[in-house]
Amino acid sequence: MDTDNFEIRTYGKSELAMLYFPNAESKKGALNNLNFYINKKQSLRRSLLELGSPPKAHSYLPNEVELIVKALGEPYGNKF
Numbered sequence: 001m002d003t004d005n006f007e008i009r010t011y012g013k014s015e016l017a018m019l020y021f022p023n024a025e026s027k028k029g030a031l032n033n034l035n036f037y038i039n040k041k042q043s044l045r046r047s048l049l050e051l052g053s054p055p056k057a058h059s060y061l062p063n064e065v066e067l068i069v070k071a072l073g074e075p076y077g078n079k080f
Contacts, residue, residue: 006074008066012059016068019075037072044071 011019017030020037024030039045047067053060060068069075 005076006069008062008069010059010061011065013057016060016065016075020072038068041071044068 013034014027014031017034018024018027021030021033024033038048044067048064051061051064051067053064
């Protein structure tokens with residue numbers, strides 16, 4: 001995947017959520033927002049489940065981050 005500004009690596013779920021929603025009032029709020037958009041894109045949710053991503057995991061692996069970025073765009077400057 002070609003990303004000019006965003007590094008594909010392992011991210012804590014809250015860490016990634018805060019990149020997408022830097023103005024959220026809390027990490028939990030940012031994570032709730034990210035989960036909302038992941039669940040809204042059923043193909044993304046399905047792909048994450050097919051990779052074996054446990055819903056209760058505390059981090060996203062690089063292949064999961066790549067799927068999220070492909071579906072939602074890079075977090076920097078993203079407008080939701």
